[in-house]
Amino acid sequence: MRMILLGPPGAGKGTQAVRITDKLGILQLSTGDMLRAAVAAGTEIGLKAKDIMARGELVPDDVVVGIISDRIEQPDCARGFILDGFPRTVAQAEALDRVLKAKGIGLDVVIELTVDDGILIQRIETRARETGGARADDNAETLKKRLDVYHAQTAPLVDYYKTTGLLRSVDGMASIEEVAAAIDGVLAEF
Numbered sequence: 248m249r250m251i252l253l254g255p256p257g258a259g260k261g262t263q264a265v266r267i268t269d270k271l272g273i274l275q276l277s278t279g280d281m282l283r284a285a286v287a288a289g290t291e292i293g294l295k296a297k298d299i300m301a302r303g304e305l306v307p308d309d310v311v312v313g314i315i316s317d318r319i320e321q322p323d324c325a326r327g328f329i330l331d332g333f334p335r336t337v338a339q340a341e342a343l344d345r346v347l348k349a350k351g352i353g354l355d356v357v358i359e360l361t362v363d364d365g366i367l368i369q370r371i372e373t374r375a376r377e378t379g380g381a382r383a384d385d386n387a388e389t390l391k392k393r394l395d396v397y398h399a400q401t402a403p404l405v406d407y408y409k410t411t412g413l414l415r416s417v418d419g420m421a422s423i424e425e426v427a428a429a430i431d432g433v434l435a436e437f
């Protein structure tokens with residue numbers, strides 16, 4: 248199973264990805280986690296990404312495409328993977344298509360978590376207060392910036408994957424259990 252979880256920051260992609268990982272025994276590949284690890288380790292990529300991430304902007308496409316194409320080459324991805332936070336631009340989606348095609352494989356499904364912006368902003372503000380900004384990019388201002396970036400650069404992927412027939416949409420505003428059940432319903436098709 249090779250799938251993408253699509254949705255804005257705060258939509259619950261990470262929570263659902265972990266659950267699907269446990270259920271299906273496939274890996275969650277989060278470019279956000281990989282970039283944070285690179286920042287923590289002080290690698291060349293980490294140094295490049297650090298300030299961009301703190302501002303809530305996107306790191307360059309070639310950086311994340313490179314990370315993902317190297318990662319999915321690894322033997323532990325042979326059974327499949329869930330992409331969480333990648334692709335985030337149409338250029339990344341096109342690059343992913345090329346990488347997968349070169350390997351003779353393709354995507355099975357793209358699950359979009361749909362959310363209401365107003366509610367999301369409330370959630371984002373609550374999360375920023377509760378975590379006290381545990382992540383460098385977890386303050387209300389940066390999170391709102393990330394939401395703007397999502398609408399400008401990532402939301403066009405909804406149409407991109409609609410055109411390919413891979414897109415399934417799930418109400419991301421429901422409870423974690425309800426979202427999980429709706430995702431399981433989609434996955435039951437496969």
Ligand code: AMP
Nearest residue numbers: 278279300303304305306311332333335
């Ligand atoms: P996330 O944990 O997915 O919310 O990602 C945190 C931050 O990492 C984002 O705000 C971006 O700065 C960066 N990032 C993660 N994934 C990508 C991606 N696919 N393309 C560009 N930047 C990314």
